[in-house]
Every structure is written in C-alpha cells, then in structure tokens.
Amino acid sequence: MAYVDTIQFITMASAGNATDFGNLSAGRLRTAGFSSTTRGIISGGMNSDADNQNILEYVTMSSAGNATDFGDLTVARRSMAGLSSATRGITAGGQIPGGRSNVIDYVTIASTGNASDFGNLTADAANVAACANTITGLISGGNFDGNPSRADVIQSITIASTGNTTDFGDLTVAKRHHGGASPAAASVQG
Amino acid sequence: MVVHLLQQRQCKGNLIMTTKHFTANVISATKVVPAGKFENSKASGVWDLSEQFDLVKGGNWPNIGNPATRALFAGGYGGGATDTVDTLLLASAGNATDFGNLTSGRYYLSSGGAASSTRAVYAGGANNDGDRQNIIEYFTFASTGNGTDFGDIASTAQSMAGCSSSTRGIFAGGET
Numbered sequence: 266m267a268y269v270d271t272i273q274f275i276t277m278a279s280a281g282n283a284t285d286f287g288n289l290s291a292g293r294l295r296t297a298g299f300s301s302t303t304r305g306i307i308s309g310g311m312n313s314d315a316d317n318q319n320i321l322e323y324v325t326m327s328s329a330g331n332a333t334d335f336g337d338l339t340v341a342r343r344s345m346a347g348l349s350s351a352t353r354g355i356t357a358g359g360q361i362p363g364g365r366s367n368v369i370d371y372v373t374i375a376s377t378g379n380a381s382d383f384g385n386l387t388a389d390a391a392n393v394a395a396c397a398n399t400i401t402g403l404i405s406g407g408n409f410d411g412n413p414s415r416a417d418v419i420q421s422i423t424i425a426s427t428g429n430t431t432d433f434g435d436l437t438v439a440k441r442h443h444g445g446a447s448p449a450a451a452s453v454q455g
Numbered sequence: 456m457v458v459h460l461l462q463q464r465q466c467k468g469n470l471i472m473t474t475k476h477f478t479a480n481v482i483s484a485t486k487v488v489p490a491g492k493f494e495n496s497k498a499s500g501v502w503d504l505s506e507q508f509d510l511v512k513g514g515n516w517p518n519i520g521n522p523a524t525r526a527l528f529a530g531g532y533g534g535g536a537t538d539t540v541d542t543l544l545l546a547s548a549g550n551a552t553d554f555g556n557l558t559s560g561r562y563y564l565s566s567g568g569a570a571s572s573t574r575a576v577y578a579g580g581a582n583n584d585g586d587r588q589n590i591i592e593y594f595t596f597a598s599t600g601n602g603t604d605f606g607d608i609a610s611t612a613q614s615m616a617g618c619s620s621s622t623r624g625i626f627a628g629g630e631t
Binding site for chain 2: 266267268269270271272273274275276277278280281282283285286289292293294295296297298299300301302303305306307308310324326327332346347348349394395396397398400401403405406415419421432433434435436437438439440441442443444445446447448
C-alpha cells in the first residue's frame with residue numbers, strides 16, 4: 266500500500282489505457298479534482314504521514330508535466346468533493362481531525378491564489394461526490410453528522426455567487442465514496 | 456433560440472400589442488430583419504434599444520438558461536460496494552433516477568469522474584472485498600445504459616482525483 270504522486274491521462278474520445286502525465290508535489294490520496302478547459306486542479310488530501318493537506322496545485326491539461334503550486338485551501342482536509350464551472354473551482358466538505366467539515370471554498374481557476382470562503386454544506390460531511398454545469402453545482406451523499414453511515418442527500422449551490430447549499434433532491438440509494446461527473450467545464454464555456 | 460417580438464400595430468385607431476415569434480441571434484452585425492411575417496421565421500441581427508425595451512417589458516427577452524446538463528453519480532459504498540449509477544438534470548431540482556450500472560460494484564472511485572461533452576469516465580476504486588481495481592470505464596451522457604470498458608490505469612488504485620478538459624481526462628494521486 267502506497268500513497269502515490271502519479272498523474273495519468275486518457276484521451277476522452279478514444280478508449281485505451283492511461284498514460285503517464287506527470288507528478289503531484291507529493292503522494293496524496295482522497296484529494297478532490299476540478300478543472301476548466303485548460304487547467305486541472307487537485308486540492309487537499311492526506312499524505313503518507315496521515316496529515317490532512319491544504320495544498321492546491323494545478324496542471325495544464327494540454328501539456329503533460331508536473332503539478333505546480335496554486336495556493337491553499339481555507340482548511341486542510343481530505344475526502345472532499347470538487348466541482349467547477351469554466352471559471353470557478355469549488356472544494357466542498359471533507360474529513361478533518363476529529364470529525365467532518367461543512368466548509369465550501371472556491372478559487373478562480375485562471376489565476377493562482379488561496380481559496381476563499383464560499384459557504385457551508387447543510388451539515389458537516391465527508392466522502393461526498395460532486396458535479397456541475399456552468400451554473401449549478403451538486404454535492405451528493407457522503408457521511409453526514411446525523412447520518413454517519415451514508416446519506417442520500419443532494420445539495421446544490423449556485424457557482425457564480427457564494428452561499429450555503431440548498432436541498433436539491435435525493436439519490437436513489439444512500440452512499441459514500443462514489444464519483445460524480447457532468448459535462449460542465451469540459452464542454453461549455455461560461 | 457426563439458424570441459417573442461412584441462409588436463405595436465394600429466387597429467381601428469387603437470394601438471394593439473401583439474406578439475410575433477422569431478428565431479433570432481440576439482447579437483450580430485446587422486439589424487433585425489425578420490425573414491417572414493409569421494411566427495417562427497428567422498430574424499437575425501442586432502436588437503436595437505427600443506426593440507429590446509419592448510421585449511424586456513413584455514417578459515420576452517431571451518435569457519441564457521440553466522443548461523439541461525445531465526449529472527451522474529456512480530458507484531460508492533451503500534452497505535457494500537455498489538454498481539448503481541444515478542442521473543439527474545442540474546437545471547431542475549428533484550430526485551435522481553437510475554441511469555445504469557458500473558461493470559462491477561466499486562467504491563473509493565476517482566472522486567470526480569473525468570468528463571467530455573459526451574462521456575463520463577471513472578477509474579479505479581475498490582471492490583466489495585476491498586481489492587483495488589485498475590478499471591477505467593465510461594458512460595455516454597446522452598443515453599442511459601451500463602458502463603463500457605475504456606482501458607486500464609497504470610496500476611490498481613483507489614481514491615484518486617479525476618478531472619478533465621474537453622479532450623483529456625486526468626487521474627491523480629491515490630492509494631495503490
């Protein structure tokens with residue numbers, strides 16, 4: 266068992282095995298990822314010493330290479346969800362020492378810098394999944410305070426503004442450690 | 456894009472407001488010139504301020520809406536490794552519905568799937584026995600159905616981050 270720093274890539278349009286892209290600054294797991302059409306950003310996570318990280322680092326999607334420092338999250342954590350519009354990237358929830366976090370913070374993907382406070386989840390949560398289009402971000406499932414095993418809750422945010430999440434609906438089953446996907450930043454320019 | 460053009464016309468000495476429907480480009484280099492007199496004809500061009508005023512006042516000015524983007528939530532731990540894939544539309548609140556299934560139940564998937572305009576791709580994860588997987592599989596947003604094999608990541612791994620441009624997906628970090 267090892268925490269790895271490898272970054273691999275695939276070409277979306279054509280099936281095939283992943284190919285080496287570069288490396289993170291250090292091995293981490295339970296990070297969150299989000300992207301614009303040009304930049305991919307990896308946030309937070311946990312290192313091999315089991316320390317939560319506040320690192321934000323980025324790669325340029327079109328050219329393989331190692332990740333570069335972008336800035337810091339407002340709170341070091343792991344097991345968050347990442348989502349983005351074409352311009353704004355968001356990291357939501359996560360595991361912190363002794364519990365879970367309700368923090369949502371954001372960065373402007375095209376620039377570099379530290380994350381800023383966006384708002385809060387309805388409760389402290391970790392192991393959530395997320396997706397977004399240019400307007401709406403959804404955060405689903407996870408371990409919640411009050412529902413520590415797994416939740417079926419889907420919460421939404423309006424990416425262009427700041428604020429707390431609101432109820433959107435429910436998953437078909439309660440779950441955690443799942444994956445979210447939507448064609449947002451990849452296909453639609455904001 | 457269809458816009459509803461509010462028109463003024465005279466009828467027996469009274470000013471009457473009527474609505475005509477045009478397919479329009481809201482911004483272009485030339486003035487609006489409807490291609491026909493009837494609704495759903497084309498009217499490309501620039502809407503001048505008085506026209507825009509009428510359209511806004513009539514509640515007919517076209518807005519860029521919340522795109523009907525499909526969202527997927529795949530796999531996870533639901534008392535065991537699940538293969539369920541849920542879907543919903545981001546533009547309208549509501550409960551998720553069934554989209555299809557992963558090729559096998561897995562949790563600790565890549566935290567975000569990589570996605571192009573047409574495909575969602577998930578990589579790695581752990582099966583119900585806790586064994587890490589090297590599976591990459593994809594779904595086509597436009598049509599419900601089960602996952603299809605895409606290829607493999609370099610080694611079995613779980614808890615990676617995933618993200619993408621329109622052409623490339625990347626999977627970073629994780630536990631091998």
